[in-house]
Amino acid sequence: MSMQITHLGSGSRGNATLIRTDETTALIDCGFSARQIEKRLSMVGVAASDLDAIAITHHHSDHGKGAARARLLWGCEVHANLVTATKLLLEPVNECRTFTSLERVELGPDLSVLPIPVPHDGAENVGFILSNGDGMRAGMVTDLGDSTDELIRHLNGCSHISIESNYDYSRLMNGPYPDNLKRRITGRGGHLSNEQTATILEQVSSPELRSIVLCHLSEKNNAPHLAESETLMRIEGKFDGDLRISRQQGPEFSHWIGDGVSDKIALTI
Numbered sequence: 001m002s003m004q005i006t007h008l009g010s011g012s013r014g015n016a017t018l019i020r021t022d023e024t025t026a027l028i029d030c031g032f033s034a035r036q037i038e039k040r041l042s043m044v045g046v047a048a049s050d051l052d053a054i055a056i057t058h059h060h061s062d063h064g065k066g067a068a069r070a071r072l073l074w075g076c077e078v079h080a081n082l083v084t085a086t087k088l089l090l091e092p093v094n095e096c097r098t099f100t101s102l103e104r105v106e107l108g109p110d111l112s113v114l115p116i117p118v119p120h121d122g123a124e125n126v127g128f129i130l131s132n133g134d135g136m137r138a139g140m141v142t143d144l145g146d147s148t149d150e151l152i153r154h155l156n157g158c159s160h161i162s163i164e165s166n167y168d169y170s171r172l173m174n175g176p177y178p179d180n181l182k183r184r185i186t187g188r189g190g191h192l193s194n195e196q197t198a199t200i201l202e203q204v205s206s207p208e209l210r211s212i213v214l215c216h217l218s219e220k221n222n223a224p225h226l227a228e229s230e231t232l233m234r235i236e237g238k239f240d241g242d243l244r245i246s247r248q249q250g251p252e253f254s255h256w257i258g259d260g261v262s263d264k265i266a267l268t269i
C-alpha cells in the first residue's frame, strides 16, 4: 500500500494537491479553475473523471474556488466543514459532505484524512493528516498564522509533511505592503514565516520523516532559496530525506510514502 503526493501548484493564486492510493484518487483543495485542474492532472497522467473526492481546507478562493464545478463536472464528492461549505455556497449533505475537526473522514476505501483546526483570520481552516490505513501518515497544512500544540502532536511521526513557508520576515517588513496588511500577515490569523515553519519542522523532524514540501510561498515577500535555507539550517542533523518547494506553475515532482517506496521521488518535468 502506498500513497503518492503531487502538488499541482501552490501559492496565493491557487492550490491543489493530488493524492493517489491503490484504490483512491483525491485532491486536497481545489483552488484552480476546472480547466486548470484538468490540464495539471493530465500532466501526471490522471483524468479528472478519475477523482473520487476533494477535501477542502477552507473557503478562500485559492483553495476552494473550483470545488463546486468539479463536483458537477466530474461527480466527485466534496468534503469540507460546515463553515467552509456554507461560504462556498455548497449545500450540506446534497452538495458537500461536512466534517467535524478531529474526526476521521474517509475519502475512499484506503484513504482518510483527519482535520486539525488551525488559526486563519475569517476562515475555519484545517490542516489534514492523511492516512492510507497501513500506519503511514502525511501532513498537509497551509494558511495559518501560528502553530498549535495539537498540530505539532499530529505532525509528529508523519512520513511526509507539506507545509506553507509563506514569507521572509525582513522582506515583508521592508516591502511595499501597507502596515495593516503586514500586521495581518504576521498575526496569529495570518501566514507562517520561513522562521515559524522551520521551527515547526525542527519540532517534528524524526527518522520517520522522509520528505518535506515547502509550499504557498509568497511571490512578493519570499524566495525559494530563503525558505529552503531557513528550514535546512534548523533541521540539519535531524532530517536526511528529500526537501522540495512547490511553486505556483504546475506539478514538478511526486513523493511516495508506504512500504518499500519511502525514498521514491519522481520528477514530472
Ligand SMILES: [Zn+2]
Binding pocket: 011, 012, 015, 060, 062, 063, 142, 143, 216
Ligand atoms: Zn491560501
Ligand SMILES: [Zn+2]
Binding pocket: 058, 060, 120, 123, 143
Ligand atoms: Zn487562506
